[in-house]
Amino acid sequence: MPAKSQRNWTDDAHTVLRAPASLAELDPRDTPGYEGRKKEGRRDFKAGSEQLGEYQERLFANSRGGAKESVLLVLQGMDTSGKGSIVKRVMGAVDPQGVTLTGFGAPTKEELAHDFLWRVRPRVPEPGMIGVFDRSHYEDVLIGRVRELAPAEEIERRYGAIVDFEQELADSGVRLVKVMLHISPEHQRERLERRLRRPDRYWKYDPSDIDERKLWDDYLRAYEIAIERTSTETAPWYVVPADRRWFARLAVQELLLETLEAIDPQWPPATFDVEAEKKRLARAEI
């Protein structure tokens, strides 16, 4: 793995992207911790994709040797912040057999009849896997709060329930990477205009996106509260400026690479007698 400096990062992404108390402090066009521009970013992304692929295979193999670690990337962000594009580009570079993706939409009737974490638990990645949540249990304290989809006391209760849940995951070996993709309202307008301009993008447009857009400041505030209440040592929040898509991709990839670097998964030793198996194979002619 090339040294950090060769990858144009001046600092750990885990350090520079740690969520600030106020989102207003953060320029969505900024590229904190990264001194390259788009061109270098693309080159580093390509090299990073290869590294991520290697790490993923090691993580998977490691679990076959009994290791319990998995990685869970939680992606949140306003409409058009590029969650789907991150999944496609960052995770698309990895063997799909090592990845479990879950998109959390509006809960179904059955899901609503249960606790808000009920639908989330079965989607937690098994040992050796990289899980990705495109939206997540955080929706229940984001749109849940803004749209008052549950009583205020229930919303309050959920912050604590999330902290407990994520601690439980961490204790069982799940390394959480919680990312908010932070865009500007101008960026969103451009993306929505694009969807209305291109017939091959109509299917991505939903008139209700504009209703949500009108509540921009309420959503930002809900994010700030959620981040404050649920950023813990074991499961901190990261905020990735995402007006520049190349940077958002690179930054999320870097957070994953650092997480896997820390796990440092190893090829498991043989659980059989290698020399004896070589002989068995030599005898098994057909």
Next chain:
Amino acid sequence: MPAKSQRNWTDDAHTVLRAPASLAELDPRDTPGYEGRKKEGRRDFKAGSEQLGEYQERLFANSRGGAKESVLLVLQGMDTSGKGSIVKRVMGAVDPQGVTLTGFGAPTKEELAHDFLWRVRPRVPEPGMIGVFDRSHYEDVLIGRVRELAPAEEIERRYGAIVDFEQELADSGVRLVKVMLHISPEHQRERLERRLRRPDRYWKYDPSDIDERKLWDDYLRAYEIAIERTSTETAPWYVVPADRRWFARLAVQELLLETLEAIDPQWPPATFDVEAEKKRLARAEI
């Protein structure tokens, strides 16, 4: 999409790879229907990956407009025939959000308590998705037959049950692509030797692979019977010579491309008034 001739295929993969009555007829090193060699194969594979990505997005969008079609790739083959590598390389080129993968291992106790199709049904791809089965319900008439894991009458019953099941899927819009990756015993020996030589591949080696290898001819016969009994007009079998991995990848990709070409998915029209939405967006300033 470039014309077929530019992709070095002399004929439809669906035609030339159609399963023969006897597997002995087919040389696992052959490259039927393709006149290029490895170099051209790699180039065509790269171009095909891009096409497959485009088709997948259209298929997905199409389903948002109400279309019911999905694709289900069923991959079967002896150990080391390259099923995992096909998934990684062919499907890895596609947005992971449009793909559902299922690896079918030995059934659990719970699964064994149900009909053999019970665990398969929930894994059938939803409209707009490309599903992949790495092993499948066919294991229940392959290892099931060779290892006598069920009474002979039950194995017999399953062929008919599979035909009915797949017809039901086809009627609901699932386009099946059933592929047997066909390797030689020599190829398998090389792959197993490789796993025993490389410590980063030990985790892929299982001593029981040699026990199965000793039953090679029984498995080939079980494949021939399964293919004969379950190849139908709506869900035919294809046999892909797989000693040359570059060809196996290219051939499976081509089968998928032809399947998607036949579906010819379209971008759905807007379900809203585009001009009215443009105005709403212009007014929704923040």
